Amino acid sequence: MTCNVTTGRVTRYRNLIDALGAAPGDRPFVTAWIDEDERETVTFAEFRHRARLQAKVLLDHGVTGGDRVIIIMPQSISAMTTFAGAMMLGAVPAFLAYPNFKVEASKYRSGLAGVTANLRAKVVVIDEEFPDDMLGHVSLSEETRLLRASESRGPSGEEELPDLENPAECLAFIQHSAGTTGLQKGVALTHAAVLRQIEHLADALKIEGAADCVYSWLPLYHDMGLIACFMLPMVCHVPVVLQSPLEWVMHPETMLQIITECKCTLAWMPNFAFQFVPRRTPANRWAQYDLSSARALINCSEPVRSSSMQEFQNAFSAIGLRSGVLQSSYAMAENVFAVTQSDINRASGPARIWADGQTFRSGHLIVPVAEGTPSAVSFTSSGQLLPGNEIRIASDAGVLLAPGHVGEILVKSDSLFTGYYNRPDLTAKTIVEGWYHTGDLGFTQDGELYVIGRKKDLLIVGGENLYPQDIEEIVASHAAIHDGRVIAMGVYNPDLGTEDIVVVAEVEREELLANSTGIEREIHNLVVAGIGVAVRTIFLKPPKWIVKSTAGKAARSATREKLLQEHPELNVESLNLES
Amino acid sequence: MTAEAQQMIEHIVRLIRKPGLTIDENTPLVSAGLIDSMALVDLLLKLEELTHMRIPPGKVQPKNMDTVALMLATAQRVGKPRK
Numbered sequence: 139m140t141c142n143v144t145t146g147r148v149t150r151y152r153n154l155i156d157a158l159g160a161a162p163g164d165r166p167f168v169t170a171w172i173d174e175d176e177r178e179t180v181t182f183a184e185f186r187h188r189a190r191l192q193a194k195v196l197l198d199h200g201v202t203g204g205d206r207v208i209i210i211m212p213q214s215i216s217a218m219t220t221f222a223g224a225m226m227l228g229a230v231p232a233f234l235a236y237p238n239f240k241v242e243a244s245k246y247r248s249g250l251a252g253v254t255a256n257l258r259a260k261v262v263v264i265d266e267e268f269p270d271d272m273l274g275h276v277s278l279s280e281e282t283r284l285l286r287a288s289e290s291r292g293p294s295g296e297e298e299l300p301d302l303e304n305p306a307e308c309l310a311f312i313q314h315s316a317g318t319t320g321l322q323k324g325v326a327l328t329h330a331a332v333l334r335q336i337e338h339l340a341d342a343l344k345i346e347g348a349a350d351c352v353y354s355w356l357p358l359y360h361d362m363g364l365i366a367c368f369m370l371p372m373v374c375h376v377p378v379v380l381q382s383p384l385e386w387v388m389h390p391e392t393m394l395q396i397i398t399e400c401k402c403t404l405a406w407m408p409n410f411a412f413q414f415v416p417r418r419t420p421a422n423r424w425a426q427y428d429l430s431s432a433r434a435l436i437n438c439s440e441p442v443r444s445s446s447m448q449e450f451q452n453a454f455s456a457i458g459l460r461s462g463v464l465q466s467s468y469a470m471a472e473n474v475f476a477v478t479q480s481d482i483n484r485a486s487g488p489a490r491i492w493a494d495g496q497t498f499r500s501g502h503l504i505v506p507v508a509e510g511t512p513s514a515v516s517f518t519s520s521g522q523l524l525p526g527n528e529i530r531i532a533s534d535a536g537v538l539l540a541p542g543h544v545g546e547i548l549v550k551s552d553s554l555f556t557g558y559y560n561r562p563d564l565t566a567k568t569i570v571e572g573w574y575h576t577g578d579l580g581f582t583q584d585g586e587l588y589v590i591g592r593k594k595d596l597l598i599v600g601g602e603n604l605y606p607q608d609i610e611e612i613v614a615s616h617a618a619i620h621d622g623r624v625i626a627m628g629v630y631n632p633d634l635g636t637e638d639i640v641v642v643a644e645v646e647r648e649e650l651l652a653n654s655t656g657i658e659r660e661i662h663n664l665v666v667a668g669i670g671v672a673v674r675t676i677f678l679k680p681p682k683w684i685v686k687s688t689a690g691k692a693a694r695s696a697t698r699e700k701l702l703q704e705h706p707e708l709n710v711e712s713l714n715l716e717s
Numbered sequence: 718m719t720a721e722a723q724q725m726i727e728h729i730v731r732l733i734r735k736p737g738l739t740i741d742e743n744t745p746l747v748s749a750g751l752i753d754s755m756a757l758v759d760l761l762l763k764l765e766e767l768t769h770m771r772i773p774p775g776k777v778q779p780k781n782m783d784t785v786a787l788m789l790a791t792a793q794r795v796g797k798p799r800k
Contacts, residue, residue, distance in 0.1 A: 173773055212775050269778060384774040388758060680734065682756060
């Protein structure tokens with residue numbers, strides 16, 4: 139592993155703030171797209187100026203190098219300048235999710251209390267609208283000051299700030315790993331690690347500050363939003379157009395509108411967004427838009443689903459979406475961001491392979507077969523390793539596996555995190571001898587990484603390894619089932635000593651429940667035909683039954699809890715398992 | 718009661734699916750646990766449709782959506798006419 143910190147176009151900077159300082163002042167940096175007729179753009183010079191004002195306010199409140207600064211503000215330019223302002227002082231900022239009407243208050247409160255206590259911040263910055271009933275849950279120790287964003291507007295003029303002393307190996311910020319509330323383990327990252335990651339990613343994507351423009355609805359407290367859509371544009375001097383996640387979820391069509399109007403070239407999206415946008419935008423309006431400016435729309439989910447990518451491609455080819463624009467990446471907060479990136483020069487997009495289904499499920503082994511072979515399973519690659527990144531595939535027993543064998547993905551890189559902030563216990567569990575244990579299952583083949591799913595979600599039924607996502611995809615293909623509203627899970631069967639597959643799925647319209655027996659039978663047949671195993675029970679539910687995450691994605695564990703509550707017969711079996 | 722309020726009430730009754738439940742403009746919904754926060758996206762979209770306004774979701778908190786009367790007042794306060 140080489141860490142060349144002096145010669146790269148990005149790693150020549152001492153720290154992230156130097157990189158911001160080197161940006162051409164008159165180039166637009168952030169455009170906050172509020173709605174159709176309201177937006178605000180700041181140039182790099184204006185952004186720097188506003189960040190310096192925020193830094194001065196933080197300095198006046200006693201913030202110095204190493205202090206944590208928690209920012210709980212809506213997705214906005216102010217939130218970003220506060221973050222950069224904290225870094226200008228050598229302090230360590232962290233974005234936390236802002237409460238909104240979609241997030242369940244009790245869950246948000248407990249997450250907020252836990253995270254703010256763990257970070258022991260010097261200052262917590264909130265905005266004027268921050269709901270008072272949440273304030274009591276921000277853990278404020280004697281040393282912690284609460285700052286309303288209104289108070290954090292300083293006087294205009296150039297502010298004198300202390301010079302940062304060689305902080306490349308100091309912590310730059312803390313980003314939280316993804317979750318339903320976004321309030322989880324704090325991943326501590328150094329300036330050097332972030333710069334190295336951006337160097338590799340910018341090379342792989344051939345980023346050009348003067349020619350590119352990033353589109354993002356991704357929350358800033360998430361790695362895709364923070365790294366790909368804020369740090370990378372800041373360091374590579376790329377304009378970014380940003381909208382709030384909530385605005386996007388309500389009006390997904392705005393993505394097409396923004397890319398068209400602002401001629402955006404790059405965006406990162408989770409897998410479900412590739413289906414959500416075409417399905418929620420009336421087809422008779424597609425022709426109003428033009429996606430010909432886009433050169434890479436990158437699917438960062440585990441796993442990447444070719445059916446979702448194909449749906450997006452089919453929908454929008456006619457409005458300029460070129461083939462090869464849809465790409466993939468395997469990314470995680472713990473590695474700053476990306477471990478792999480698909481080859482953007484490949485006109486057919488990410489590599490795909492087909493493998494024998496039976497050998498895959500029973501032996502966790504990939505035996506390639508021709509496309510279209512009966513009972514074959516297909517996988518879409520998450521791309522090739524970025525420079526400075528290494529992976530291993532390991533069995534449960536820790537044995538290293540050869541290409542074509544499925545096991546846990548371990549990562550080592552020059553951008554790996556130094557640990558979970560203030561959580562040496564968690565760090566020791568996940569970083570072993572320099573290798574980060576991701577908890578994701580996957581395999582390599584011909585130099586490509588294929589990610590299959592989370593290890594903890596794996597279902598083992600009668601010795602067969604099954605992935606809930608595969609079952610969910612089959613169930614969702616039934617015409618009566620609402621897109622994306624299916625959860626498959628394993629429920630222990632004490633009589634058989636193995637897990638049974640239980641599926642909960644929402645029907646498209648409540649009236650369809652009148653024919654639930656017929657639909658259930660058809661779904662049983664589909665699953666047996668697709669993967670050769672039987673689902674024990676299918677629970678058909680009315681629309682909106684499945685618990686969703688902030689971004690509108692089905693939330694696996696929360697849905698499981700709800701199902702177990704409503705169906706005590708399953709609950710009893712779960713209790714048996716624990717006892 | 719306005720036509721919008723009436724239509725909103727009918728929509729909510731369909732959404733809640735509780736036999737025999739009646740609600741009026743001032744029935745607390747979120748605070749009484751009748752609708753959960755996830756359903757609020759659907760209600761906000763319905764509110765946009767009924768009022769022909771575009772409502773910036775960032776300007777809405779659950780307390781602004783607790784009753785049908787509050788929802789309509791919220792639409793008036795933060796909504797923008799649709800283009």
